[in-house]
Amino acid sequence: MPFALAVADALPTLGDAAVREQALRAFEAAGLPSTRDEVWRYAPLERLDLDRVRPATTAGDVPSSRLADAIAAGACAVVHTVDGFVVDRGTAPSGVRVSVAPPGATPLEGSPEERYAADAFALVNAALAPGALEIRVDRDVALEAPLVIVHHVSSGLAVAPRTHIVLERGASATVVELLVGGAGSVVVPVGEYRLEANSSLRLVAYQRLAMDAWHVARTTAVIDRDARMSHSVLGLGAGYDRSRNDAELIASGARNELRTTYLGRADQVHDLRTRQFHRAARTTSVLLSKGAVDDASRSIYTGLIEIEHGARKTDARQTNHNLLLSPHAHADSVPNLDIRENDVVCAHASTVGPLDELQLWYLESRGVSREDAQRLMIQGFFAEMLDDLPSGVATSMEEDVAALLGGVEVSA
Amino acid sequence: MSTGLVIDGLCVRVGEKDVLRGIDLRVGAGEVHVIMGPNGSGKSTLAHALAGHPGYQVTAGRVLLDGVDLLSLDPTERARHGLFLALQQPLDVPGVRPRDMLVAAGASPEGLEARIDDEARRVGLRPDLLERFVNVGLSGGERKRAEIVQFGVLRPAFAVLDEIDSGLDVDALGAVARRLAAATSEWGCGLLAITHFRRLLSDLRPDAIHVVSGGRVVATGGPELAETLEREGYEPFRAL
Numbered sequence: 001m002p003f004a005l006a007v008a009d010a011l012p013t014l015g016d017a018a019v020r021e022q023a024l025r026a027f028e029a030a031g032l033p034s035t036r037d038e039v040w041r042y043a044p045l046e047r048l049d050l051d052r053v054r055p056a057t058t059a060g061d062v063p064s065s066r067l068a069d070a071i072a073a074g075a076c077a078v079v080h081t082v083d084g085f086v087v088d089r090g091t092a093p094s095g096v097r098v099s100v101a102p103p104g105a106t107p108l109e110g111s112p113e114e115r116y117a118a119d120a121f122a123l124v125n126a127a128l129a130p131g132a133l134e135i136r137v138d139r140d141v142a143l144e145a146p147l148v149i150v151h152h153v154s155s156g157l158a159v160a161p162r163t164h165i166v167l168e169r170g171a172s173a174t175v176v177e178l179l180v181g182g183a184g185s186v187v188v189p190v191g192e193y194r195l196e197a198n199s200s201l202r203l204v205a206y207q208r209l210a211m212d213a214w215h216v217a218r219t220t221a222v223i224d225r226d227a228r229m230s231h232s233v234l235g236l237g238a239g240y241d242r243s244r245n246d247a248e249l250i251a252s253g254a255r256n257e258l259r260t261t262y263l264g265r266a267d268q269v270h271d272l273r274t275r276q277f278h279r280a281a282r283t284t285s286v287l288l289s290k291g292a293v294d295d296a297s298r299s300i301y302t303g304l305i306e307i308e309h310g311a312r313k314t315d316a317r318q319t320n321h322n323l324l325l326s327p328h329a330h331a332d333s334v335p336n337l338d339i340r341e342n343d344v345v346c347a348h349a350s351t352v353g354p355l356d357e358l359q360l361w362y363l364e365s366r367g368v369s370r371e372d373a374q375r376l377m378i379q380g381f382f383a384e385m386l387d388d389l390p391s392g393v394a395t396s397m398e399e400d401v402a403a404l405l406g407g408v409e410v411s412a
Numbered sequence: 413m414s415t416g417l418v419i420d421g422l423c424v425r426v427g428e429k430d431v432l433r434g435i436d437l438r439v440g441a442g443e444v445h446v447i448m449g450p451n452g453s454g455k456s457t458l459a460h461a462l463a464g465h466p467g468y469q470v471t472a473g474r475v476l477l478d479g480v481d482l483l484s485l486d487p488t489e490r491a492r493h494g495l496f497l498a499l500q501q502p503l504d505v506p507g508v509r510p511r512d513m514l515v516a517a518g519a520s521p522e523g524l525e526a527r528i529d530d531e532a533r534r535v536g537l538r539p540d541l542l543e544r545f546v547n548v549g550l551s552g553g554e555r556k557r558a559e560i561v562q563f564g565v566l567r568p569a570f571a572v573l574d575e576i577d578s579g580l581d582v583d584a585l586g587a588v589a590r591r592l593a594a595a596t597s598e599w600g601c602g603l604l605a606i607t608h609f610r611r612l613l614s615d616l617r618p619d620a621i622h623v624v625s626g627g628r629v630v631a632t633g634g635p636e637l638a639e640t641l642e643r644e645g646y647e648p649f650r651a652l
Contacts, residue, residue, distance in 0.1 A: 366496075367518050
């Protein structure tokens with residue numbers, strides 16, 4: 001069945017049909033992108049057949065996931081979604097509210113229609129997301145242990161997880177989002193995060209979908225005065241893994257640290273898009289993207305730093321390092337600057353190349369084999385991204401990466 | 413069977429330059445030898461070439477460690493055969509934890525943390541500095557001590573120490589030298605220490621001192637040779 005018809009059929013079951021229909025019409029008007037669009041030119045869109053996937057309309061049971069269990073071990077609360085449906089809200093610690101917001105709701109200012117106007121996949125999310133998982137941390141509450149969200153995805157479906165996180169003034173929290181499963185599925189997550197003044201959010205998105213899944217994610221963080229967002233995006237799964245992460249720094253002292261890393265295997269494509277929008281003076285963004293491409297995989301990094309007129313003393317840095325592990329792998333890096341203010345510091349750097357020969361030799365000279373040295377160094381990319389996480393979470397993820405790098409095809 | 417290190421007519425080229433021009437050296441099993449020499453004489457080149465650094469090209473000669481031709485082995489195999497190099501400027505390897513590196517290098521994972529902690533204490537290094545990533549965020553002196561911790565955990569048959577004393581204060585240097593000297597009796601480790609300073613000698617009590625100049629060994633002797641160098645500098649040896 002044509003995808004749009006299948007979505008239309010699903011709307012009565014999902015409820016709130018009017019809001020969803022509007023999103024569906026916007027999706028039909030926007031149409032799927034084509035590789036003639038510059039921002040989609042590396043996506044294997046010819047391989048995307050939306051008509052083959054069925055919109056998820058019900059939630060199954062929570063499937064077992066060893067990786068999820070390991071990561072959740074030290075969590076203060078664990079929330080499970082299945083095919084976009086929140087099936088287990090866990091037990092939130094005091095000062096934290098976990099709820100499900102209706103379609104069309106958003107914690108951000110501005111209309112979703114405008115925000116996602118031409119973004120077909122975000123519009124699919126708006127039409128299909130059963131509801132938004134909303135995590136709200138009350139004023140001045142500091143969560144010590146991480147809150148873990150596990151998104152389970154079944155096979156052959158179109159799945160639209162949606163997560164809203166709101167940190168009220170002075171709150172601080174660590175949230176880990178894990179995506180698992182999804183053989184043959186198309187997964188289009190949307191995340192919207194609001195950080196009120198003086199709040200601090202450490203967010204880790206760990207994408208471990210099946211290798212034949214499509215993953216097209218979009219997140220937007222709005223960061224207020226003296227608030228700090230530290231965001232790590234780790235892409236390991238999915239045949240096509242696209243992750244667009246936007247941050248808006250709306251008042252002075254706002255800080256965004258975005259670290260993305262990926263490992264390309266087989267003919268995977270990792271497509272990373274970032275936009276750091278400095279709308280106020282004395283705001284900071286630090287972006288580090290590091291990844292490795294092996295076999296015939298490819299990575300694309302496109303980052304935009306945008307600085308509005310008047311955003312003086314802005315400090316914006318963008319770094320992208322790509323490792324080529326195979327002669328058939330490919331990496332593209334396209335940093336962009338759009339600066340409408342003079343009194344700023346901006347820097348971008350990118351490298352594409354093999355592993356550092358001297359570092360490899362150093363490890364070899366201790367007795368480490370070349371193969372192990374390479375594996376350790378690539379694993380190290382991920383370890384660096386996880387460095388300031390609670391050790392249980394970091395260890396589980398590092399072991400997962402290590403197993404994949406060791407050639408062990410472990411299921412998440 | 414341990415027969416020590418034998419270097420015969422070793423010639424090494426760095427880029428277009430012939431830096432080592434026929435090094436001959438014999439370090440008996442469990443012996444401690446020291447190499448001294450002016451800047452640019454080829455001391456570090458010798459250390460790097462022994463460990464198979466990719467920037468150093470061996471053009472002639474042979475090196476035997478306990479009877480095995482090191483030059484026919486890749487850097488990993490050399491280390492596995494018992495050669496350890498403590499670098500003058502140890503590299504940092506972000507993301508790689510010392511523990512994981514040591515396990516991959518062949519150290520037994522069992523009780524490894526305790527051994528790392530013990531070795532760190534012996535050279536006065538805070539053990540928590542070895543919990544993050546290899547040499548990342550460590551000062552020059554801390555890196556030197558971290559090399560000796562690796563040495564102590566890996567227990568190599570033979571170690572080349574490239575200016576292990578630079579960047580260390582007197583106390584740290586004493587601790588490092590005592591650790592090295594103890595290794596010679598603990599497992600019969602042989603040592604070849606490259607240094608500019610006599611300080612290292614009092615604790616290491618070398619069996620022989622060699623002066624390297626112009627890419628060759630130009631003099632060999634006992635502790636009295638170091639005293640001569642201290643007094644007269646390297647100038648008298650340049651003419652040799």
